[in-house]
Amino acid sequence: MRKRRNHDAGFKARVALKAVKGERTVSELAAEYGVNPTMIHQWMKALPEGASDIFERGGRMQAAEVDEETVRSLHAKIGELAIANDFLSRKLKPWTGK
Incomplete structure (x- = not known):
């Protein structure tokens, strides 16, 4: 199926x-x-x-409604992931040789 x-x-x-x-x-x-x-x-x-x-x-797309709280939480999540990515890339340098 x-x-x-x-x-x-x-x-x-x-x-x-x-x-x-x-x-x-x-x-x-x-x-x-x-x-x-x-x-x-x-x-x-x-x-x-x-x-x-x-x-x-009028043939135009209307702007999507944006929930400010959702935008803030997504920006916070992006920040957390960027910090984690930076931390992990520094810790893996000895093994990757970069």
Whole structure:
């Protein structure tokens, strides 16, 4: 049994657009991309519904909301990892010869 895969929005849009344009049949696209034809039909149905969002936003992507607490915790983690990396690289110098 195949593992369940999550495809990103760009992949779904590309495949659905190819199906809508009629470049290939849904079955051919399904075989090429390794997805079920039913999924492609669902993506094709969702395509017109999501297209209206582009025009509502004025064709521009809105900035993602950033949680300041998450940013701070990620910066702290980066600092910890940088310190650990520096420490380990100094301790391994005698064995690596660098």
